[in-house]
Amino acid sequence: MPGDPILLSTAYLGPVRYFCKMAESGHIIFEQHEHFIKQTYRNRCVVYGANGPIALVIPLADSRGGKTKIKDLRIFNQLNWQHNHWRTIFSAYNSSPFFEYYRDGLNGFYKKRREFLLDFNMELQDWVFGLLDFKPPVSLTSEYEENPDSVTDFRNTISPKLKREDSRFKPKPYSQVFEEKFGFYADLSIIDLLFNVGPGSFSYLEECIG
Numbered sequence: 001m002p003g004d005p006i007l008l009s010t011a012y013l014g015p016v017r018y019f020c021k022m023a024e025s026g027h028i029i030f031e032q033h034e035h036f037i038k039q040t041y042r043n044r045c046v047v048y049g050a051n052g053p054i055a056l057v058i059p060l061a062d063s064r065g066g067k068t069k070i071k072d073l074r075i076f077n078q079l080n081w082q083h084n085h086w087r088t089i090f091s092a093y094n095s096s097p098f099f100e101y102y103r104d105g106l107n108g109f110y111k112k113r114r115e116f117l118l119d120f121n122m123e124l125q126d127w128v129f130g131l132l133d134f135k136p137p138v139s140l141t142s143e144y145e146e147n148p149d150s151v152t153d154f155r156n157t158i159s160p161k162l163k164r165e166d167s168r169f170k171p172k173p174y175s176q177v178f179e180e181k182f183g184f185y186a187d188l189s190i191i192d193l194l195f196n197v198g199p200g201s202f203s204y205l206e207e208c209i210g
Helices: 016-023 081-093 099-110 117-132 190-207
Strands: 006-008 028-030 044-049 052-057 138-140
Touching: 006 016, 016 190, 044 081, 044 190, 052 081, 081 099, 081 190, 099 117, 099 190, 117 190
Parallel strands: 006 028, 028 138
Antiparallel strands: 044 052
């Protein structure tokens, strides 16, 4: 049965834990009025390359010292970041079992410029939902609340910098391209799961819910 509503920050191809929270929720609310926070999944994802985990970071035009709302945050498209991100993703996952099935859909996001970070993240997320065959109720916040009622707030708990214990997230190993060199890395970007596990990805998410 679906759980309580949850509140999440936006994320660029968020990690497995991020999608596990959505998989057990009855309603997902994405924060669009918070001020941007640096070094978070809001504009970065982590993939598994030939030399280990790699952070892919979307450059931003002007965060005004962290005072720009997420919904107004523009991508700095003067840099060739899309080409570089796709090249890294291709190198990391070209030999994965399901890359050929999903590559064209994902590649399309790196061929067209998007102006706003939130829009780009939400479009990518809808694409991921389609591959997971997952259709959750989704909405955006109408205002910023420091301590919102009636929702479980994960805006600042799922972070690449903060590795907190989470009794509701029990990641299980799955085959990864470079695991023979470095072993299994848990909680990477959702595309690591999709390219390696394919149609079984949503079942995997459910299995990881503690």
